[in-house]
Amino acid sequence: MNSQTVAITEAVLAKLKDLPLEQQQQILDFVEFIEKKYVEKQLNQSESSGKRIAGLQKGKIWISEDFNEPLELKKIEE
Numbered sequence: 001m002n003s004q005t006v007a008i009t010e011a012v013l014a015k016l017k018d019l020p021l022e023q024q025q026q027i028l029d030f031v032e033f034i035e036k037k038y039v040e041k042q043l044n045q046s047e048s049s050g051k052r053i054a055g056l057q058k059g060k061i062w063i064s065e066d067f068n069e070p071l072e073l074k075k076i077e078e
Contacts, residue, residue, distance in 0.1 A: 016024060042053055 016027060019027070039056065043056060
């Protein structure tokens with residue numbers, strides 16, 4: 001982080017600490033909204049450019065513990 005980013009972050013945190021809990025929650029909701037909007041914008045840009053963004057689906061899939069185990073071949077009787 002550069003010094004300007006640190007200064008802005010510290011200023012936001014200082015003001016945030018002085019707000020009532022309800023307003024802090026509103027700020028958190030707004031930050032999450034902006035974050036989601038930014039991710040969606042990146043996703044749309046990557047779809048149009050054909051590039052993928054790693055980590056967008058993190059935690060949304062499941063793979064079996066035995067995924068890499070060899071499959072059993074069953075002999076088909078005729």
